[in-house]
Amino acid sequence: MRMIGVKGILVLVVTTFLWTITLAGGGQPKPDVDVTCVFMESCILPCSHEGGIKEDMLWMKANMLIVIEYNYTRTSKDLPVSQQYINRTSLFEDQISKGNASLLLTGVDVQDEGKYTCAIRIGYGYLHQKINLKVEAPVGEVDIEQVGNRIICSSERIYPEPEITWSTSPSSNVTFNTTVQKTDQQLYNISSSLVLSDSVSGLVYSCNVSTRTNWRNATFCPPPCRNKAADVSCSVVGVLLIVAAAAAAAAA
Incomplete structure (x- = not known):
């Protein structure tokens, strides 16, 4: 397992802090979207921008966990992700330039339940969409x-x-x-x-x-x-x- 040095940790903290400030002063938010995901199955959290995505974007959970990050100069695989989401999240990267910022989450767990934010950089601000994710394990055999x-x-x-x-x-x-x-x-x-x-x-x-x-x-x-x-x-x-x-x- 690759160790992250102190410098890497500081960069991650500062990056998260900057995202927080930018989100607070970004573009007008869209209405919240409710999504129900089935336990241990895959689920898509929708997010899009009609004008296309030409710069950066980020998915975060309410407690400031970085779920996945996209930078137009690097692939999402090169960017920091919280331990909980390693190898469980992906973007439709061939569709990002067309405005599809949706998140694919695999192996849904109960701890994944909560509020997520999709933030898309638009010029000097960020357009953000909030997703309320609820997990369900349906009643099986009685x-x-x-x-x-x-x-x-x-x-x-x-x-x-x-x-x-x-x-x-x-x-x-x-x-x-x-x-x-x-x-x-x-x-x-x-x-x-x-x-x-x-x-x-x-x-x-x-x-x-x-x-x-x-x-x-x-x-x-x-x-x-x-x-x-x-x-x-x-x-x-x-x-x-x-x-x-x-x-x-x-x-x-």
Whole structure:
């Protein structure tokens, strides 16, 4: 690993400071743009200038981390990048002169979430665009099973923090306990359980795991309703419900 000397560190600090001052007094900012990126996938943060880009440009995170920098006399590979983004960011360099300053971020991580600034040098000032990046690890498989006199519903590796809700058919009051654990990658595992009712039989239990943007559902029907017909009606998941709704809308 190449070591950066004290002189290099000072140059980086001074450069960042100058960028900060210039950004504060630069061109009129564009409206913020919200972008949602999927965990561990690639994502494009958009930024452009209709007049083309003929000088320098820079991508920074809100805490002043340099994500990537472009200088028309050097390639972006020659310029300093914060450790978090090494080998994970790139520009569409063959399109920069045409005004495309978008950033390609690969292997999106939860720690990438936050506000980014794209700064394009225009004469003596900088035109800047702010991007609010949100990370999402969608709800995947939802497991539901009976263990003793309890029904347990669980799902893993979700972001942001999910929640679980229960319902029954026919409708009845249920009490459940939910636990949420955070993984080393800042994702969430969630599990919830309820005690089977002794007074009411034939209930179909439905568990819904959701975040701010997506959800999945699983249902469970304990004995004695376990028969071929009940298996079909009790195996519905959230994805199938979405497909059915879309088909109904198309037929309307």
